[in-house]
Amino acid sequence: MEKKKVVVAMSGGVDSSLTAALLKEQGFEVIGITMRLSEESRDFSCNDRGCCSLASVEDARRVAEIIGIPHYTVNFKEAFQRDVIDYFLMEYARGRTPNPCIACNRYMKFGLLMDKTLELGADYLATGHYARITREDTGRYLLRKGIDVQKDQSYALYHLTQRTLGRFLLPLGDMKKTHTRELAERFNLPVAHKPDSQEICFVPNDDYKAYLRENMPQCLVPGDIVDRQGHVLGHHEGVPLYTIGQRKGLGIAAAEPLYVVALDMKKNQVVVGRSGEVYAGGLVAGDLNWIAFDAVEKPMRLSAKIRYGKNEAMADVVMRRDGRLQVKFDEPQRAVTPGQSVVFYDEDIVAGGGIIEEVCQHV
Helix, strand or coil, X not given: CCCCEEEEECCCCHHHHHHHHHHHHCCCEEEEEEEECCCHHHHCCCCCCCCCCHHHHHHHHHHHHHHCCCEEEXXXXXXXXXXXXXXXXXXXXXXXXXXXXXXXXXXXXXHHHHHHXXXXXXXXXXXCCCEEEEECCCXXXXXXXXXXXXXXXXXXXXXXXXXXXXXXXXXXXXXXXXHHHHHHHHCCCXXXXXXXXXXXXXXXXXXXXXXXXXXXXXXXXXXXXXXXXXXXXEEECCHHHCCCCXXXXXXXXXXXXXXXXXXXXXXXXXXXXXXXXXXXXXXXXXXXXXXXXXXXXXXXXXXXECCCCCCXXXXXXXXXXXXXXXXXXXXXXXXXXXXXXXXXXXXXXXXXXXXEEEEXXXX
């Protein structure tokens, strides 16, 4: 019987490296592929722990050699610039806070790399994400949370479709991170104890403000910091340099702590308020993708996660006439931020998700 062929997206980290080793041990014909996403000169300024660094490419190559699989690099630099970096800059220029890692998953891994997988005649694409895929008796694929609650990455995978889920493997979804490193040691992988990358790979030193100043200075226009009533309390160097919920770095002397509660690009104002004003009763989301069902045809009760690492909150969701989703939380949520993703769950099942477009103080 011919072996099933699988392409593993290898970033040079322990998770993707172990994924390749496990699938090889399970009898798959494994091909390791590392995506080249940015210019060579830029890579030297990236954090060495980032998935775009030259060191990470070399780590992936070494791992492939140890476990005995072919390893290739693919050049996705142009698409990465357009679909991730330019998107990142333009979202900040609009006064929104983007999530470039989700954009990278959507366009690079699930898009271009899946296309490359099929082009190579492979049956599956695999990654080291901590999430699970199951299949219902009806034939529908479901995306579920990873067993390791602290490492669950299902939030970042909500753009998967029935087409991609059927050709996607997630071998680490049933594992704890500690077990992952133990297994990596057993396979003698040199990256067994390599630290996880927490940074945005193309932003040097994870300093997005410096990155904006260098790459899109035209979006940074000085203006006023105001309260909800429009009273000027201070001044800013550019609205995109602030985020919802921010307290530090405002340069305002006040009797009580003030937080960023809204960003108004039209008026070029950063709006601040008291702690309670950072909370919102709901949101409106667009650019929706559903996994557990085809569409929201009637009001539903789902739990919603408004940011990676944030706890879920129960909410009522209903489709609006304009094709966007209205979300009303049972309890107001802190720092609901336009540009971020909201992902919906039915217990451990990812129902789907979208991009936060509007914040509703009261619903």
